[in-house]
Amino acid sequence: MREVWVLAGRELRSFLRTPLGYAILAVYALVSGLVFVTLLFILREQMLQATPMPGSPRLPAVSLQLTLVAPYFYNVASLLLFVVPFVTMRAFAEERRSRRLEVLISYPLRVWQLVIGKFLGAVGFTLLLLAVSVLHMILLALISAPGAAAVLGALLGLLLFALALVAIGVCVSSLVVGQVEAAVLTLGLFLLSAMVGGVLRPGAAGLGRLIANLSPLYQYQSLSAGLLAPGSLLFFASIIVLALALTIRGVDLIKWRG
C-alpha cells in the first residue's frame, strides 16, 4: 500500500507545481464563488420581499436550505462536470503517450497499485477544489444558520459525486492515448449523461426512467438538498468501484493491445 501513497503523492504534487493545477483551481474558485454570491443576492431579494408590510398578509418564511444551500451544491456539482475531465485527463492517457507508463510497468508494482495511486492523487486535488465550497459554507454559517446537518449531508453527497466523476475520468484516461483526447471524451460523457438525465427525467417511465437514473447529476439532486438517500449513496459507491475495476482492466488491456 505504501507504493500507492508514493504514487498518489506525486500526482497531487504535480497539480500544485504546474500551471494546469492552478488554472483548474482558479476556474473552480471563481465560478463557484460567483454562484455563491449570486445566490446570496437572490436570498436577500427573497427575504426583502418576504418581509410583511404593515397591514399586508403574512408571507411564508424564506428557506435558506431551498434558496441557497441546495441550488449552490447542485450548481457546483454541474461545475465539476466541466472541471474533473481536466483533473483526470493526464492520469493514464498522458503517461502512455510519453512512454512513462512503460517505465512504471517495468517497476515492481501491481496494476491495481498504479490505478489506485493515480485515483487517489486526482482525488487529493479534487478535495482541494471542494475545500473552496467548504469555505463558502463557513462564510454562510458566519452570517446565517444554514443548518449543519443539511450542509454536511450536501457536502458528503458532493464528495461522493466528485469521487465518482474522478473514477470515471481516470477510467476513460486509461482507454485513450493523449490528454486532450481523454479530456474531450470524459467531458462528452459527463455532458451526455447530464443531458440524458435532464431530458428523460420529467415524467419518464420504464427504460427512460432507468437511463435517467444512471445520470450522476440526476442522482446527486436529492443529495444536494442534504438528503442522504441510500439509493443515491449506493449508486455513487457502485460507480466508483465499477470504474476503478474497469480501469484496472483497461491498463491490462494496454498490455494486450500495446
Next chain:
Amino acid sequence: MDPTSASVRPAGAGESLLEAEHLTMDYGAVRAVDDLSFSVARGEIVGFLGPNGAGKTTAMRILVGYQVPSAGTVRLAGGDIFRQGATLKRQLGYLPENPPLYGEMRVGEHLAWTAALKGLRGAAREAALTRVREMLGLQEVWQRLTQNLSRGFRQRVGLAQCLIADPPLLILDEPATGLDPNQIHDLRALLATWREEKAILLSTHILAEALQLCDRVLVLSRGRLVASESPQLLAGRGAQRMRTVILVRGTGRDPLEGLDGGTLVARPEMRDGPETLWRLEGEMDRAGRLALLGHLVARGWDLVEWSAGLSALEQAFRKLTLEEGGEA
C-alpha cells in the same frame, strides 16, 4: 591483491537472468516479432541490433512486461514475467530510448520517488541515492528540475532510475542516443564495469559500440532473429568485400602499375611539383587490400589516407537485414 582475482567471476556468473522463448507479436495481420528466442546471462553484455522497424522496441516492451506477446514466454530470473511480474521486476532495470521524466520534479526528488516505488526505504534508499549520484556524476544537477536538463543529463537520470535498486538485469534501449562523444565514452566505461556482475541487453544503432562492448549480438530483421553470435565473428562475415578509398602520393606514373587491382580505379587528383596525389577507389576483399598495401609500400608510394566505406560489422549488418531478413 590476489593476482587471480581478475579471472574470478562473481557468484552467479553465467546464470541466465533473461530468457525469451518463441516470442511472437502480431498486430492484426502484421507480425512485429516472429518466433524470437534468446537468453542473457549474468556476466555478459548482449547487443540487440536491427534496422528501424525490425521489432526491437516491441520485443523490449514484451521483455519488461509492458506488452503481452501473442505467443511465447519471458522468464526473468527464472520466473514468468506475466505471472509473477511485480516480484520479479525487482531484478530488472529498464531504460527506454529518450527516458521519460516528470519535468516538474527535481533530479534528487525524482530518483528518491523511483527508489520508493522500487521498495527502497530509509537508510537503504539514502545509500542508493548517494551511489547513483556519484556513479553518474549527478551532483551538479541534483536540485535542478528535470525539464531543464540537457540531453546528456536526462539520459544519465534515466540510467540512475534504472540502477537505483542495483538490479542484476539491465535492459537498455539506445542508451547512447543524443550523448556527446565524452558522454558516450563515460557510458561505455560504466557498462564495461557492470559486465561482470550484471546481465545487460543493449539495443543500439552504433555498431562500433556493439563491437567494442558486447560479448554477443542478436540481429533482428523484420521481427526475426537472423544472427546470434559474437560481434567479431559477425564482422568476419562482412569482411569479405569492402568499398575502399585510398589517397597516395608519389612520383610514379600509376600506383596500380604491375598489380591486378580488380575493380580498383586510380585517378590523379592533384599535382604538387614532381609528385602527384592519386585517388584509388573500388570494392576489395581482405587479401586484395593486403596485396595493395604491400604493392604501394614496395613501390615507394606515400600513403596519405586509407578509408573504408563501411566497417566489416556494418557490412554484415546490411547483409543480414537486407538479404537474410527477407526482401520478400
